Structure formats: structure tokens, C-alpha cells
Amino acid sequence: MNAEPVFSALSHPVRRKVISLLLAGSKTAGSLAEEFELSRSAVSEHLGILRQAGLVREVKSGRERIYSLHAEPLAQLRDWLAPYETYWKSNLARLAQQLEDEQ
Amino acid sequence: MNAEPVFSALSHPVRRKVISLLLAGSKTAGSLAEEFELSRSAVSEHLGILRQAGLVREVKSGRERIYSLHAEPLAQLRDWLAPYETYWKSNLARLAQQLEDEQ
DNA sequence: AAAATACGTCGGAAAATGTTGACATGTCGG
DNA sequence: CCGACATGTCAACATTTTCCGACGTATTTT
Numbered sequence: 562m563n564a565e566p567v568f569s570a571l572s573h574p575v576r577r578k579v580i581s582l583l584l585a586g587s588k589t590a591g592s593l594a595e596e597f598e599l600s601r602s603a604v605s606e607h608l609g610i611l612r613q614a615g616l617v618r619e620v621k622s623g624r625e626r627i628y629s630l631h632a633e634p635l636a637q638l639r640d641w642l643a644p645y646e647t648y649w650k651s652n653l654a655r656l657a658q659q660l661e662d663e664q
Numbered sequence: 665m666n667a668e669p670v671f672s673a674l675s676h677p678v679r680r681k682v683i684s685l686l687l688a689g690s691k692t693a694g695s696l697a698e699e700f701e702l703s704r705s706a707v708s709e710h711l712g713i714l715r716q717a718g719l720v721r722e723v724k725s726g727r728e729r730i731y732s733l734h735a736e737p738l739a740q741l742r743d744w745l746a747p748y749e750t751y752w753k754s755n756l757a758r759l760a761q762q763l764e765d766e767q
Numbered sequence: 768a769a770a771a772t773a774c775g776t777c778g779g780a781a782a783a784t785g786t787t788g789a790c791a792t793g794t795c796g797g
Numbered sequence: 798c799c800g801a802c803a804t805g806t807c808a809a810c811a812t813t814t815t816c817c818g819a820c821g822t823a824t825t826t827t
Contacts, residue, residue: 565677572675573785574668577744584747590804603786605805624794624803632752639745641680642738644687649735676815694773706816708775727773727824 564637570614571638575599576607580616583630590626667740673717674741678702679710683719686733693729 571577579593594604608628611617615634620627674680682696697707711731714720718737723730 568675568680572671575785577671580748584751591802594804599785600787601804602788602806606785609805621793626804630748630751632748635745635748635752638741639749642742642745645683645733645735645738646742648687648733649738678815692773693775702815703817704773705775705777705818709815712775724774724823729774 562637562640564641566614567616567634567637568641570610570616573607573610575604576611579604579607579611579628580630583617583628587627587629590628593628665740665743667744669717670719670737670740671744673713673719676710676713678707679714682707682710682714682731683733686720686731690730690732693731696731 571580575597578596582588582593582596590605590608591601593608594601597604608617608619612619616631618629618631620629674683678700681699685691685696685699693708693711694704696711697704700707711720711722715722719734721732721734723732
């Protein structure tokens with residue numbers, strides 16, 4: 562599994578904020594755009610990137626498009642993180658590292 | 665706490681690979697550079713970015729610099745992820761979201 | 768002490784990413 | 798049907814990031 566698209570999508574603050582806004586519930590493209598001091602088209606392109614990364618879903622509703630969060634791909638991030646988590650949490654691991662450094 | 669530097673540092677594949685290489689143990693700048701098809705200076709600059717993000721530590725040893733992993737800042741990523749994790753894991757949450765979407 | 772080694776850093780080229788305004792498409796209300 | 802809306806897309810420009818080779822410094826080696 563390649564986490565590249567997810568890391569890449571989350572690398573921009575605007576896109577992370579979009580994700581967090583959608584945590585509170587689905588929103589239209591327009592109402593999302595209002596949350597930023599950016600042109601509507603810029604936000605629209607950020608939405609496109611999130612869509613491609615599979616992090617949001619788009620549903621047409623009349624002339625609006627309703628965006629909702631699709632958090633599953635974030636599991637890839639968690640998986641990537643897992644090995645490090647044990648590393649930073651475990652004092653044993655840290656000690657082992659120190660010993661390795663010294664030799 | 666602002667996770668920006670961490671997200672930003674991890675947004676590049678080379679830097680993520682550096683991190684994962686260091687998981688296996690500390691390495692010199694040179695031996696890290698050999699793992700990539702990149703000039704040494706390019707890798708050195710990636711190391712600089714990781715250093716600034718606090719994800720690696722540099723220790724001089726003669727004419728070498730030994731890099732080691734400093735995983736703690738990754739906790740910020742973990743923290744950022746937490747709200748979503750419950751979201752994608754919980755079917756209840758998903759159901760609630762669907763209901764909200766329909767109304 | 769000269770040559771070789773291990774690095775970081777810097778200037779500038781090249782590539783990638785972000786931003787905008789203009790436009791096209793589809794939709795709603797009158 | 799017509800004008801106002803909501804939105805994605807595109808070309809052009811702006812900004813940021815990445816990359817390289819040249820250089821400087823410190824440290825071993827011979």
C-alpha cells in the first residue's frame with residue numbers, strides 16, 4: 562500500500578482544514594470555500610486533490626456538490642506511523658538505540 | 665501545538681525513507697545518501713529539513729555526522745489523526761454521518 | 768603538510784505546486 | 798425561456814520546493 566497520495570494531500574494546511582471542517586458534517590463546495598481567504602477556484606482545486614486521494618466524497622445535489630469526509634485512507638497514515646509509535650513510547654527501544662549509538 | 669512542520673517534513677518520499685532507514689539504527693550522512701539516486705547535497709538538504717522539524721538528531725564524530733531518529737514529534741501526527749481514527753473505526757459514527765447527510 | 772574524505776551551504780536552474788480570473792456547464796426560480 | 802447561482806476546469810502567472818555542482822571547512826590519512 563502506497564501512502565504517498567495521503568501524505569501529499571495532507572501536506573497543505575488548507576486541505577487539512579477542509580478535512581477537519583468535514584469532521585463536523587458534510588458541506589457544500591461553496592460553504593467550504595467561504596472558510597478560506599482564497600478564491601473559490603483555488604479551494605475547488607484543493608477539493609479535487611482530496612477527492613483524488615480518496616479523502617472526501619462528492620455528491621451532486623441540484624446545482625450544489627456536497628462534500629463528505631471519507632476517513633479510511635487515513636488508516637494508511639496510521640499504519641505508516643505504527644512502527645515509530647512503539648519506538649518513541651518505549652523506553653526500552655530508546656535504551657537499545659543509545660547502546661547501538663555508543664558502540 | 666502546530667503539526668505543520670511535521671506534515672511538511674514528511675510530505676517528501678525521500679524524507680520519509682530517511683526516517684524509516686534510521687529506524688534500523690543511526691547512520692552517517694554519507695551512508696544515507698548512498699541509499700538514494702540523488703546527489704549528496706540534495707540528501708544533505710533533506711536532512712536539514714528533517715533536523716529543523718526535530719525528527720532527526722545530528723552528532724559530530726570526527727569528519728562524519730551521525731544521524732539518529734528522534735520520533736517524538738511524530739506524536740503530533742498521531743494526535744492530529746486521533747479524531748479521524750475514531751471516526752473511521754466506528755460504524756456508529758458512520759451511521760450518524762449518513763443520517764446527517766440525509767436530513 | 769599535502770591529499771583525500773565527509774560534510775553543510777549557497778546560487779541558480781528546473782520542476783512542482785498553488786492561485787487567480789475567465790469560461791463552460793448544469794440548475795433553480797420566476 | 799431567462800437571469801442568477803453553484804461549481805469544475807483551464808491557461809497563465811507566482812511562489813515554493815527540489816536539485817545540482819561548486820565551494821569552504823574540518824578531519825583523517827599518508
